[in-house]
Amino acid sequence: MPVFPTERSVRTTPEGLLWEPSERWVRGVKGEVTVVDSRQPVLVWEPEVPVPCYAFPREDVRTDLLNPAADPPTGEHRGARIFYDLRSGPEQVANAAWTYPGADLAGHIAFEWFRRWGSGLDHWYEEEEEIFVHPRDPHKRVDALPSSRHVQVEIAGTVVADTHRPVLLFETGLPTRYYLPREDVRLDLFEPTDRRTGCPYKGTAEYWTWQGGGEVPRNILWSYAEPLPAVAAVKGLLAFYNEAVDLTVDGVRLERPVTLFSKTLRP
Structure with missing residues (x-):
């Protein structure tokens, strides 16, 4: 051929x-x-x-x-x-x-x-x-799609987010990430940290840490204040690591995925 x-x-x-x-x-x-x-x-x-x-x-x-x-x-x-x-x-x-x-x-x-x-x-x-961090993979796709799904997030039994206005970010090889409006997240339960990470597909992220106690990893919540144009829909929204919180989407509790981030998430 x-x-x-x-x-x-x-x-x-x-x-x-x-x-x-x-x-x-x-x-x-x-x-x-x-x-x-x-x-x-x-x-x-x-x-x-x-x-x-x-x-x-x-x-x-x-x-x-x-x-x-x-x-x-x-x-x-x-x-x-x-x-x-x-x-x-x-x-x-x-x-x-x-x-x-x-x-x-x-x-x-x-x-x-x-x-x-x-x-x-x-x-x-x-x-x-x-281009930052590493070259972009031509076989990798990243899509940020506004949705009306009902998303709830719990940490240690506490509901910390509840929204019908998420943006779902689909990235090849990773679980769907749910980006949520700030007004629908209990941000008062978190403290900002000095952690910053870069992504060649999304930009530079800032992080928050859970203040409610328990065996919860640090820097569990993040946001892109100035995302790259391809994912502009997530600007200023907040996302949690699916690997370490309890996510319920449209009434269905999701299993916590195991990813390359799982080993790095530490209390």
Whole structure:
């Protein structure tokens, strides 16, 4: 069967990596120096890592800024062959880049993304839009849909939210999140915290912690004050971790899902 240019073609390496060519123009900047400028990047998915990274043709990378890593890590980036330290001006970033083994990705260099693991370059751009945390997965979809479902939220037996005006956020690979108007949430039972997280699909979230006692995880409630345009419908609304509260939707109590966040939710 012929493969047309508009069809996606995810490929597998003998080492168990998935990769796919991208048509996006991607640039990575450290300080005022453009370290990566590529119109032929590839997306790489490592086993058991839920988000992709980019790898770039060597000729699109400022390899003069890279030196073999002085202290390469072990057990990171499935089968990584060579790690590099990045020096830009007076600053050096350890293990900022690496190469993958095998012929499929030979000649490509991958980079850590700032705010993903706390290292890497300062800014990344796809076309003219800055992208945070990690590259967006072209096979992932995020939809925020206003609804009239009846949603109730309980924590430790206390009803903390009750609304008929939720916005349901459907995100590939995650449970449906229910974003609720502030006036329908007992926000007086929560205390704001200094926690902030970033998402390349939604923006930067702020958090609140339950003040009612019991074995309830911290930062259980969040909101996007200025969400990205694709999910503008959730602006200023509040959402709870389904994994740690009791949700009832249209009279049906939902089971608490087990997700990649479950292990990080701690009292």
